[in-house]
Amino acid sequence: MPWARFDDTFPAHRKVRRLSDGAFRLHVTAVCFSSHDLTDGLITHEDLEELTAIKQADKRVNELVLRGVWEPVADGWIIHDYLDYNPSRKQVMADRSAARERQQRARERRAASQRDARRDSQRESQTPDPTRPDPSPSTTDGLSGAVGPRGGSDAHGDDPELETYAPRARSLDGWKPSERCRRVALTKSLDVDEQRELFSAHARTHNRQVADWDAAFESWLLKSAQLAKAGARPLDRQAEILRREMEAAQAHDAQQQTERLEIEA
Numbered sequence: 001m002p003w004a005r006f007d008d009t010f011p012a013h014r015k016v017r018r019l020s021d022g023a024f025r026l027h028v029t030a031v032c033f034s035s036h037d038l039t040d041g042l043i044t045h046e047d048l049e050e051l052t053a054i055k056q057a058d059k060r061v062n063e064l065v066l067r068g069v070w071e072p073v074a075d076g077w078i079i080h081d082y083l084d085y086n087p088s089r090k091q092v093m094a095d096r097s098a099a100r101e102r103q104q105r106a107r108e109r110r111a112a113s114q115r116d117a118r119r120d121s122q123r124e125s126q127t128p129d130p131t132r133p134d135p136s137p138s139t140t141d142g143l144s145g146a147v148g149p150r151g152g153s154d155a156h157g158d159d160p161e162l163e164t165y166a167p168r169a170r171s172l173d174g175w176k177p178s179e180r181c182r183r184v185a186l187t188k189s190l191d192v193d194e195q196r197e198l199f200s201a202h203a204r205t206h207n208r209q210v211a212d213w214d215a216a217f218e219s220w221l222l223k224s225a226q227l228a229k230a231g232a233r234p235l236d237r238q239a240e241i242l243r244r245e246m247e248a249a250q251a252h253d254a255q256q257q258t259e260r261l262e263i264e265a
Helices: 021-037 045-051 057-066 089-126 179-187 192-205 213-230 235-264
Strands: 042-044 070-073 076-079
Touching (some): 021 057, 021 076, 179 192, 179 213, 192 213, 192 235
Antiparallel strands (some): 070 076
């Protein structure tokens, strides 16, 4: 909606200050009417009958014409200098069209942003995270995530063979991947020796003891291939995480070696 505009010196203008109260009121009413109806300052005879209840309107119009505030035209009157202070109908319509286009673009951007947010949220919920615990609670049937020393689990922790407190569990010492594991690594384009080192470091870091290390390693290989395909983490971030796990595993082995030496001494 456009606004009728008046200069702050409008009441003190020579033409205006000499108007009678009735003519002044008629003029201000006409400016507001023209701004609202976008007439570009034109007041027709029909408009005059509708916009005012001022007594002796014809007399007030003649006064406005005499003072040079209104100018007579074929269809009525033109408010003098109206377009010098108020936008034209063409300008108002162009501004409204531009505003509609801006609002439409803003709505489209907002809708696109919401779609992207939903898509990212769905992707994150479907992509395994190798650094966050599996929130699924453990159960007695051994089919939930593997439980670590503190009750947590990890990206490779939903294998029943990685149960920390599983019966008949054995340590990782002396274990080597079976031929079946090597075939699985080959079919998934994985370096079996590299994966064995990462798997061993992970197991030692979390103090894993399982009954079947080959089955646990095969599950690890399948999940590693899945993570690599999904691109769950940038490679440099994964490498940094695994490096820290390997360092922790080495520190753990060194501590155990020191404790054995102290016991033997």
